[in-house]
Amino acid sequence: MVINNLKKLTFIVNIAILLMVFGLMAFFYVIKAAFLVYFSIPTALIYVIGFFLISKNKLYEYVVMVYFWLTLYMSVTTICLGYDYGFHLYGLSMIPIIFYSTYMGRELNTRHINPIPMSFIIVACYLVATLIPYYRGPVYTSETGASTLFWIVNSLIVFSFLxxxxxxxIKGIVYSEDKLKKLAMEDNLTGLYNRHYMVSQLETASGKSSDYYVAMVDIDDFKKINDIYGHNAGDYILKTIAETMKTICDSSLVSRWGGEEFLVLGYDKDEALDKMEQVRRSISEKEFIFESNKIKTSVTIGIAARDEEESIDKWVQAADDRLYEGKNSGKNKVVYRT
Structure with a gap:
């Protein structure tokens, strides 16, 4: 999906630049800058080739070709017309854009240009292209007074690109940060919060209302499911139960605590028993179908209300103790310590 969006963006930018080339070619013809008119022909051809490279997913080759030619184009037009027209300004926009291209290449794990040497090449060409007309004057001069207009237009284009x-x-960085935060918070298999994140939430809850509760949920005889139906079936059971718990406990935090254990952090201890009984009943009545196999399973749940005098570890341990009370007295039940 990301590579397709990048291709679309590159395609649109390529169209815009090609149209600019034809527009500038017409202007060069008007001011009788013959060399620049002819130079516009291979320039247009470069961007026509660009469409082919984009269609073949050869974005690295496209970037290298375009940056080489843009640098050459900036240099040639500045030497021929002088810096009054603002063509040298494109060098200023090329450097941050090449760093963006490198960033995207790394994000997509594709080939990318080393931006440092490329930036130095652009700077060198910029200096040469501006110093030559400064000391020797431009190759072409025009009496049309178009230089100010072109300076404004080129400046606007450069700033627009920037x-x-x-x-x-910025959007890419924010997206990457959000993705990293998500990885740090979520269990990869179930999409639930992971243990690390849940511990941080328990620490936050420990200093607040005593109405909080935790519920330790364990899948009964989960090892047998893995042994009989395979680990893929076990993963399916975990993911399905996780979805069930998220749906029922929509106002609570649900995490995968480890293995086949889940931990729920609820905000109203008065509803804890009813809520967890709903979870237990929903799972025990559900028929799990995996690769034509009908699998029945259940969960045992231990609940502990918040005691302001005990630590987080003891709070969770209290729920775990209730869980094993249920395990040792028949499974598929909810045990609650008020």
């Missing part, structure tokens, strides 16, 4: 790609960079 704003656009900087915005993309």
């Amino acid at each position: 704003i656009f790609y900087t915005n993309l960079m």
Whole structure:
């Protein structure tokens, strides 16, 4: 999905640049800058080739080709027309954009340009292209007074590119940070919160209302399911039970505590027994179907209300003790310590 979006973006940018090339070609013809008119032909061809490279997912080759030619184009137009037209400004936009391209290449695990040497090449070309007309004057001069207009237009284009790609960079960074936070918070298999995140929430809850409760949920005879039906079936059971718990305990925090154990952090101890009984009943009545196999299972649940005098470890241990009371007295039941 990301690579397709990147291809679409690159395709749109390529169209925009190609249209600019044709527009500039017409302007060069008007001011009788013959060399630049002819130079626009291979320039247009570069972006036509670009469409082919984009369609073949050769984005690395596209970036290398475009950056080489943009640097050359910036240099040639600045030497020929002078820096009054603002073509040298494109060098300023190229450097942050190449860093963005490198960032995306790393994110997508694809080939990418080393931005440091490329940036130095752009800076060197920028200096040469601006110093030559400064000391020798431009190759072409025009009496049309278009230089100010072109300076404004080129400045607006450069700033537009800078704003656009900087915005993309920020969005990419925020997306990556959110993804890392999600990985740090969630269990990969079930999509529930993981133990590390739940511990942090228990620490937060420990200093608040005494109405909190925790419920330790354990799948009964889970090892037998793995032994008989295989670990893929076990994973299916875990994910399905996780979805059931998320649906029923929608106002609580649900985590995978470890293995076949789940921990629920609820905010109203008065509803704890009814809520967990609903979980137990829903799972015991459900018929799990995996690869044409009908699997029945159940859960045993231990609940402990918050005691302000005890530590988090003892609070969770209290729920775990109730869980094993249930395990040792027949399973498929809810045991509650008020």
